[in-house]
Amino acid sequence: MSVANATDPYMPDGSYAWFRLAISILLSTLGGAGMWAVVIVMPAVQVDFGIDRAGAALPYTLTMIGFGLGNYLLGRFVDRYGIVPPVIASALFLSAGFALAALSTDIWSFSLAQGVLIGLGTSATFGPLVADVSHWFVKRRGLAVACAACGNYLAGVVWPSLIQWNLATNDWRETYLLIAVICLLSMIPLALFLRRPPPETAFSTTPETTPFGQVSTGLSPQALQTLLVIAAIGCCVAMSMPQVHIVAYCVDLGYGVAPGADMIAIMTAAGVVSRLVSGVLADKIGGVRTLLIGSVLQCAALFLFIPFNGLASLYLISLIFGLSQGGIVPSYAVIVREYLPAREAGQRVGLVIMATILGMALGGWLSGWIYDLTGSYNAAFLNGIAWNVLNMAIIVSILVKGRKRLQPVA
Structure with a gap:
């Protein structure tokens, strides 16, 4: 240079x-x-x-x-x-x-x-x-x-x-x-x-000087994009359960609306911290690994909502949940830029972001429907966990394929 x-x-x-x-x-x-x-x-x-x-x-x-x-x-x-x-x-x-x-x-x-x-x-x-x-x-x-x-x-x-x-x-x-x-x-x-x-270098086909820039999944761009869309829906169906229903959940438990609103604020504030930390982490280990870490932590936080429903416990779990999920959505954008054509970044990032939003919309409705059927949010949390596991399975498969096709740096 x-x-x-x-x-x-x-x-x-x-x-x-x-x-x-x-x-x-x-x-x-x-x-x-x-x-x-x-x-x-x-x-x-x-x-x-x-x-x-x-x-x-x-x-x-x-x-x-x-x-x-x-x-x-x-x-x-x-x-x-x-x-x-x-x-x-x-x-x-x-x-x-x-x-x-x-x-x-x-x-x-x-x-x-x-x-x-x-x-x-x-x-x-x-x-x-x-x-x-x-x-x-x-x-x-x-x-x-x-x-x-x-x-x-x-x-x-x-x-x-x-x-x-x-x-x-x-x-x-x-x-x-x-x-x-x-x-x-x-x-x-x-x-x-x-x-x-x-800069023109942004669209260069030359591999970037990062440890994860040399990795190929062995999948076509269309196949990888499809997997990312499904994964995005899965993680956000899970993510929507606490974010959309925590206020109603608090009301059902007899705590009222105000604590639920406070928990949303805690999730959002913790989400900002999570996004910044995840961004730093993605620069070191790549978007796929960062996304997997966030997804695993989100799944663990969802499990905590089931046995612990005391007011103090819910405040703490809301903090944990916010710290786990905030970096998930930006990780998809990093993955797109790592693996897919730079000149198509706008539409490909936009498509994955759209999938996350549709996942939130689907999850918010689905959790309410399950609650109406069962009279409890426990089954709705389990439903979110199942979607979260789907997300983790897809990300693990991408990560494993990428490791198998690791190319030596010249």
């Missing part, structure tokens, strides 16, 4: 890459408003439109569907045109979506604004941004991907507090209009900082 290249700030892992990562985290935190706002205003929307709780939950479901599909569709767009157009479109979609939702006259128009505009707008600030960040790092790619994915969790810290503060003096419609303005005025200028295309 020449001295010029060694000091070039625009090379992978250079100073510009870290600046770009900071902008990406900020954009992800801003765009994450789409996932959290509808949850916070749900009670007010229910009263405003005079509907039941199931009807009030419909906008969230549609938002998640739009979010999942958008990760894949906009990921394909990123591969062709870069990250800036999707992020600008995200700002426009979010602004229009929040404005139209604020002006809606019934739950159907509100749900449509949430599912189509807000769901798609939010998606551009998760999977596509993570894929773009991955092109700018080699030695610290795992950490960078994990940091970019943290924006989604940070949004869960920032936006609920801001929305609750504003709802103290304004109604939910005025709050939505405020979010529309914030997204429009902040996200477009930030997107312009990302105009520089990734």
Whole structure:
């Protein structure tokens, strides 16, 4: 490597890459408003439109569907045109979506604004941004991907507090209009900082100088992608059980709503720590091993929920669960960049992220259905464990195949 290249700030892992990562985290935190706002205003929307709780939950479901599909569709767009157009479109979609939702006259128009505009707008600030960040790092790619994915969790810290503060003096419609303005005025200028295309070395077919960059699974890209999608669904069906139902579980146990909400906050905060630690670990041992560690720990945490249901125990297990599962989703992005074509990173990362979201949606419903059948969450936890074992089996098979085909470094 020449001295010029060694000091070039625009090379992978250079100073510009870290600046770009900071902008990406900020954009992800801003765009994450789409996932959290509808949850916070749900009670007010229910009263405003005079509907039941199931009807009030419909906008969230549609938002998640739009979010999942958008990760894949906009990921394909990123591969062709870069990250800036999707992020600008995200700002426009979010602004229009929040404005139209604020002006809606019934739950159907509100749900449509949430599912189509807000769901798609939010998606551009998760999977596509993570894929773009991955092109700018080699030695610290795992950490960078994990940091970019943290924006989604940070949004869960920032936006609920801001929305609750504003709802103290304004109604939910005025709050939505405020979010529309914030997204429009902040996200477009930030997107312009990302105009520089990734370095050509990001798309080089030359193996990277990492211990895991020399590994091949022996599977075709399509077969490996399919296995990753199934694994992603499996781990997130398991992950959804505590995240979606912990509040209801606490109510059933007689502890009330507040402890369950606190446990969600603990899981989310611990998830940020987990993502950062997993990112560092992925840089040392690779994405597959990191994912397997997270999956095993998540499975162990799910087992703990069954025999221990005291209040103090649930707080501790929620912390353990958050520390185990937070790094799982970013590990998929690292695996995609290790094993699959770099020029298709956007669509391939987006497809796996979409699978994780669909897994969360399926798992949330499936756990409720099992509870209705059995009258207990124990069977629902066991169902999550079974899906988690499926995930582990797939990851172990990829890891074993990769070891068998380890190529000597020239």
